[in-house]
Amino acid sequence: MTGGVSEGEEGVTLDLLKMKxxxxxxxxxxxxxxxxxxxxxxxxxxxxxxxxxxxxxxxxPRGLPGWKEEEKQHLGEELSDVLLYLVRLSDICGIDxxxxxxxxxxxxxxxxxxxxxxxxxxxxxxxxxxxxxSQSNGSES
Amino acid sequence: MTGGVSEGEEGVTLDLLKMKxxxxxxxxxxxxxxxxxxxxxxxxxxxxxxxxxxxxxxxxPRGLPGWKEEEKQHLGEELSDVLLYLVRLSDICGIDxxxxxxxxxxxxxxxxxxxxxxxxxxxxxxxxxxxxxSQSNGSES
Amino acid sequence: MTGGVSEGEEGVTLDLLKMKxxxxxxxxxxxxxxxxxxxxxxxxxxxxxxxxxxxxxxxxPRGLPGWKEEEKQHLGEELSDVLLYLVRLSDICGIDxxxxxxxxxxxxxxxxxxxxxxxxxxxxxxxxxxxxxSQSNGSES
Amino acid sequence: MTGGVSEGEEGVTLDLLKMKxxxxxxxxxxxxxxxxxxxxxxxxxxxxxxxxxxxxxxxxPRGLPGWKEEEKQHLGEELSDVLLYLVRLSDICGIDxxxxxxxxxxxxxxxxxxxxxxxxxxxxxxxxxxxxxSQSNGSES
Numbered sequence: 001m002t003g004g005v006s007e008g009e010e011g012v013t014l015d016l017l018k019m020k021x022x023x024x025x026x027x028x029x030x031x032x033x034x035x036x037x038x039x040x041x042x043x044x045x046x047x048x049x050x051x052x053x054x055x056x057x058x059x060x061p062r063g064l065p066g067w068k069e070e071e072k073q074h075l076g077e078e079l080s081d082v083l084l085y086l087v088r089l090s091d092i093c094g095i096d097x098x099x100x101x102x103x104x105x106x107x108x109x110x111x112x113x114x115x116x117x118x119x120x121x122x123x124x125x126x127x128x129x130x131x132x133x134s135q136s137n138g139s140e141s
Numbered sequence: 142m143t144g145g146v147s148e149g150e151e152g153v154t155l156d157l158l159k160m161k162x163x164x165x166x167x168x169x170x171x172x173x174x175x176x177x178x179x180x181x182x183x184x185x186x187x188x189x190x191x192x193x194x195x196x197x198x199x200x201x202p203r204g205l206p207g208w209k210e211e212e213k214q215h216l217g218e219e220l221s222d223v224l225l226y227l228v229r230l231s232d233i234c235g236i237d238x239x240x241x242x243x244x245x246x247x248x249x250x251x252x253x254x255x256x257x258x259x260x261x262x263x264x265x266x267x268x269x270x271x272x273x274x275s276q277s278n279g280s281e282s
Numbered sequence: 283m284t285g286g287v288s289e290g291e292e293g294v295t296l297d298l299l300k301m302k303x304x305x306x307x308x309x310x311x312x313x314x315x316x317x318x319x320x321x322x323x324x325x326x327x328x329x330x331x332x333x334x335x336x337x338x339x340x341x342x343p344r345g346l347p348g349w350k351e352e353e354k355q356h357l358g359e360e361l362s363d364v365l366l367y368l369v370r371l372s373d374i375c376g377i378d379x380x381x382x383x384x385x386x387x388x389x390x391x392x393x394x395x396x397x398x399x400x401x402x403x404x405x406x407x408x409x410x411x412x413x414x415x416s417q418s419n420g421s422e423s
Numbered sequence: 424m425t426g427g428v429s430e431g432e433e434g435v436t437l438d439l440l441k442m443k444x445x446x447x448x449x450x451x452x453x454x455x456x457x458x459x460x461x462x463x464x465x466x467x468x469x470x471x472x473x474x475x476x477x478x479x480x481x482x483x484p485r486g487l488p489g490w491k492e493e494e495k496q497h498l499g500e501e502l503s504d505v506l507l508y509l510v511r512l513s514d515i516c517g518i519d520x521x522x523x524x525x526x527x528x529x530x531x532x533x534x535x536x537x538x539x540x541x542x543x544x545x546x547x548x549x550x551x552x553x554x555x556x557s558q559s560n561g562s563e564s
Binding site for chain 3: 436483484500505513515525
């Protein structure tokens with residue numbers, strides 16, 4: 001076990017994806033294209049493709065009931081494209097994405113204490129204010 | 142080793158982040174807000190915040206030389222926000238993001254064979270066509 | 283009538299906004315920040331803020347019934363921010379946005395002929411295929 | 424002169440585009456697809472396509488020197504797609520986009536007074552702090 005980069009039963013690590021992306025670019029001589037802002041715009045492009053999957057559907061229930069297998073596979077590909085550019089962008093910027101993500105989860109937990117959020121969340125649905133503002137609650141980021 | 146969700150030396154897995162996000166939402170009674178399109182729009186919001194970090198800087202070199210520590214930390218937070226919503230969106234849609242990402246890397250390798258891409262990439266810089274189109278090459282997605 | 287840039291009864295033209303943005307930047311000595319990719323990333327940032335308004339609401343009916351006046355005003359500001367950067371980006375790129383938009387409406391009309399689209403649109407709702415794909419129909423772009 | 428919706432010498436108004444989009448949707452029986460969040464996601468999709476045009480180019484000079492005519496035309500189409508969905512989204516939300524945009528330009532002028540911004544902008548380039556933060560200055564939104 002070499003830590004963080006094994007493939008298999010242990011689950012896919014961000015480090016494994018980082019290494020795969022780095023190898024991929026190096027083998028194709030694409031490192032020079034992978035500047036931070038190039039990668040960021042590529043990521044925005046992929047977020048656009050992800051949005052296109054959902055754009056004319058109206059509300060979509062959890063678990064995507066009724067979606068064909070090929071539609072789910074396509075969705076998985078677009079989610080992956082966003083992830084892969086995000087991993088690559090982080091690497092090129094010298095950010096340890098896994099570490100940063102764990103830290104952010106911790107910060108979110110401090111920002112949104114369990115008791116307060118749960119009570120607030122419940123009261124909203126007993127009252128009239130059914131619109132959940134992004135600044136005031138309902139968001140962990 | 143419990144497989145994919147341990148925290149520490151082995152690197153951060155997507156499954157670990159998925160579980161943390163699921164617990165986070167459950168504890169706060171926020172599951173009902175986490176519909177696919179709500180999460181997608183939240184992700185777009187975070188991509189916007191990520192873009193704001195880079196928007197007035199002109200081109201930014203790899204490794205972010207000259208950035209203050211607090212700027213890098215802020216960047217890590219915005220990258221993480223995108224990642225966390227991406228992980229949560231995938232989970233809510235029933236997509237195994239890690240598995241999908243490995244599969245996509247494999248598809249990209251088939252789509253962009255090493256020899257062809259490297260040669261093409263080199264010839265561009267010997268010639269006049271210095272603009273790299275997203276459809277024709279230069280992109281692994 | 284001075285053509286395209288008057289303010290008042292005639293409706294707001296894209297040229298008027300273009301001139302206002304150009305003056306705004308010039309007066310503040312901000313022209314040097316307004317490179318194409320800087321403006322594009324600023325636009326992405328504003329699209330993120332626009333998305334945040336809608337992110338936790340679930341489906342939103344047309345006309346926004348139940349929204350407070352201040353919420354609508356906020357929405358108007360975010361829509362405007364996207365528009366203003368779009369106008370500025372077009373100007374900096376040397377694209378006549380109004381002319382391009384009229385041309386694109388014409389192209390869309392050719393791409394989606396009235397009779398075909400209407401029939402197809404109706405049949406979908408008589409049949410089982412209620413999911414509207416972005417590639418196949420339902421989109422004018 | 425019918426005010427705001429004439430086509431020709433006077434410049435393209437937002438009202439003209441609004442009417443064209445409304446007619447377009449009505450003729451094709453697409454009104455039912457044009458909910459606020461459907462349109463917003465369609466807009467995000469188009470912003471993605473716009474980003475793809477710029478993603479592998481590195482910094483791009485103003486006026487796009489060296490771009491082929493067909494590349495500029497393609498850019499004009501993507502800028503237009505963003506604009507058309509923005510206009511349509513505003514209409515469906517009951518927001519007068521032209522009026523809102525003029526109001527926002529006024530708010531920006533109050534937020535960024537000419538003298539202060541110009542002095543600040545100049546001093547930055549005399550000093551070492553060449554990075555322009557989005558919060559602190561350099562942005563009119």
